[in-house]
Amino acid sequence: MSDNKLPSGHTRIDTLEMRGITKRFPGVLANNKVDFDVRAGEVHALLGENGAGKSTLMKVLYGLYGQDEGEIVLNGKNIKIESPTDAINHGIGMIHQHFMLVETLTVAENVALGMPSSRGFLTDLDRVSKRIIELGKIYGLEIDPSAYIWQLSVGQQQRVEIIKALYRGAALLILDEPTAVLTPQEVKEFFVIMRQMVSDGHALIFISHKLHEIMDICDRVTVLRDGELIGTKIIAEITKSELANWMVGREVSMTRELADIERGPARLEMININCNSNRGTPAVRNFSLNVHSGEILGVAGISGNGQKELAEAITGLREITSGSVVLEGEDITNHLPGEVTERMLSYIPEERMRDGMIKDFSIAENMILREHHKTPFAENGFLMLKTIAKHSDDLIDKFRVKTPSRETKAGSLSGGNIQKVVLAREISRQPRVLIAAQPTRGLDVGATEYVHAQLLKQRENGTAIMMISEDLDEVMAVSDRIAVICEGELIGIVPRDEATPERLGLMMAGVREEEGVQTA
C-alpha cells in the first residue's frame, strides 16, 4: 500500500480548496466569495445558523449546484465539478442530511445504483455485497447487504450512506448534519467511525450546529453567516461559548432567566385522559395534569411515549376515549379543533413542516391560517388583502423572519424561519393557553434562544404554557415545573429547582419516586 492510498484502496485527497465561491438564488445571495479548505486526516467543521449557506456551499462542492463564481482546487490542481458524477470521480462523497436512499431497494442495490457493473448490463449484486462486507470490516460499518432500507434503523441507514460513498472511492466525505437524526448512543458509535476514517487519511467535512459535537470531534472550524465567510479557527484554541457568539455574531446566552412572577389559576386541566395511537393501541393512559396561568410546564419524555398524542388530544385533533379536558372552566373534550382554537388555545405542532403550515402558501397566508375567516382578515367572506399584508409585514418585522418578501412560499424558508412564522401566528393572537411541541428541534443556538425568549415573554403575559420536549437541557432551562411522561402515563412532576438530569432520566425510563409525586 503506497503512501497516498487509503485502506479502501483509493487515492487520498491531501488538500481541497474552494476559493471565492459565490452562489446566487433568485432574491438570495446564498454564498458570497466564500473560501474553504480541508486536508487529509482532519475533521473540518462548517458552522452557521440555519440558512447561513452551509448546505449550499457543500452542494456546490458535490456538483449539485453550479457556482456563479469561484474555483475548486484539488491537490493543487484546478478542477471542474459540474455534476455529482464529477465529484464522485474526484473522490468526493456526500452524506446528505436527508438520506439519499431508495427505501424499497436493498442495501446492495442502493450501493450498486449508478455504478458500472462487472457483468455489463446485468447487475452484479453478489460482487457488490462482497465489497460491502469487506468495506464494513475495514471501517467498522457492519451491515447486511441483502436487507431492505426500510427495515434498517436510522443509524444503520447512515452506515449504508457512508459505505455508498466509500464504495465509490470517496477520500473526502461531506457530512451534512449527520448527527441530527441519531440517538446519543448512535452518535457515539458514529464518532468512533469518523475517528477511524480520519486516522486512515480521509478528509471529513462536518456540518452541525451542535457545538459540543464540534468541540468533541473536529480539528478546525469555519463559520458562515448570511452566506459570508466569517473565518476559520483551530478548535483547540477556542471555547464553546466563544464559538456560539462567533457563529451568531452577538452574545448568546446558554442559560435562561425566568422572571419572578406569581403563578395564576389553572387554565388547562387534563383529567384522566386516555387516547389511542394511530395504530389503535393506548397511547395516553389516565393522564391528569394542570397548567396554570403564568407558568411553563415542561413535559419531558423519550420520543414516542405519548407526548404527540397528548398534544393532539388536547387540541381536538385526536379522539379522547375517556377523561376530559377543561379550558378555563369549559369542558372542551373532543371538541373540534376549530372550537378549541376559538377558545384561544394556540398550538405549535411537533411536525412544523407538515402540521404547522402549508408549504406552498405564502408567508402572509400562513400567518393568518388560524384567523383567516374573521375580522379584520375577512369581511363578508372576502379576504382583506391589505390588512393581511400589513399584518404579515408587522409580524415579519417583529419576529425577525428572514425572507425576501411576505409573498415567499413558507416551505422555502430555513427551519428556524419557518418556526418563527408558526410562532408569530400562534403567539400574536394572544392565546390563553399555548401548547408548544418540540419548539426548538432542529434549530441552531441563535434561533433556539429566540424561541425561548418568546415563550418566556408569553409566560410573563400570563399565558399557560405546556412545552413538550425531548431535550432535557431545554426542559430544565425554561420550565417552572417538569412533568415526566413514560408510556403514556404521568410518572411525576418535579419543580424547577429540584430537577437534575439524573432524576429526570430515571423518571423518563419509567421509575416512579415514592414521594415527590404531586398533581398540583
Add this chain to the structure above:
Amino acid sequence: MSEIFSATVIIGILTSGIRLATPYLYAAIGETFSQRSGVLNLGVEGQMLLGAFVSFYVAFTTGNLWLGLLGAMIAGALMGLAMAYVTVNLQAVQGISGIGFYLFGLGMSDLLFKMLLGTVETVKGFSVAPIPVLSKIPVIGEIFFQQNIMVYIAFLLVPTAWFILNKTTLGLKIRSVGENPDAADSLGVSVAKIRYFTIILGGTLSGVAGASMSIALLNVFQQNMTSGLGFIAVALVYFGAWRAWGVLAGALLFSMVQAIQLRMQIIESISLSPDLAVMMPYILTIIVLVASVSRVRAPAALTKPFDRGD
C-alpha cells in the same frame, strides 16, 4: 345452459381470452415501465389509436404487416417523445397532459382516417402461426400455441420486462428514479434520460398495442376502436402492483371476462342484454381498482416532476 360448459366452448373461450389479452399486455407493460420511473402516462389510449391507424394504413397500402407494425412503433414513440418533453422538461402535471395526449391521438387518428381512407376497410392481418410440436399438445396446444405472432411476443414481453426491471442495471435505475429521484440524481443517474427512455418505450409499446388490434386481432380500423382499453391498461398497472407478472394476471382476468362476454352474446339460451354484457369489463375495472387500492404502495415519486432546485 349445458352448452356453455362443453369442452369446446370452454377451450374456445380460453383461446380467445389469450388472444384478447394481447393489447392489454403491450400497453400495460409499457405503462409499467413509465410508472416505475415515476411517470403516469394517461395518453396510452391516444397512442394506441394512432398506432392502430398507422399500422393499418401502412399495411393496407403496402401489403406488408411488418412495415405496418414498424409504423405503429414509430408513431407511438413520437407521441412518447412529445409526452417526455412535456413531462420532463416542462414538468407538466402528468394527469392533465396525459388526457391532452389521449385527445390528440383520438382526434389525429380520426382525422387521418377520414383523409386517407374514408371508409372502413379490412386487411389480412397476422394469421395463426402454430408453434411446431407444442401446438399438437391436446387442449393446451390449442389454447396457447395456435395463435398469431403478436400474441406470442406479447406474452414473451412479460418475463422480459420482469428481467429488465429486476436483473439489469437499467432496471435498477428505473426503479430508483421512480422511488427517490433525488437519491438517483446524487449518484449521477440522469433522471431525465431514464424518464425519456421509459416514456418513449411506453409510447412504442402502446403503438404496438394499437397495431395488435388493427392488424392482428380485428384487422380493421375504426374511429375510437380501442374504446377505453388504453385506460383499462393504466388501471391494470395499479392492479398488477407495478409488477410484470401482476400485470399479466390482470390482463388475463380482463381478457377472459371479455371472452366470456363475447361468447354469452352468441349463445342463444342465455338472454343477457348485449349492452349489459359489454359493460362487464368496465364494471370489473372499477371493482378491481377499489379492491386493489392501497394493497401495494405505488412508486413514491409517481406523478412528481423532478427538479434539483438549482
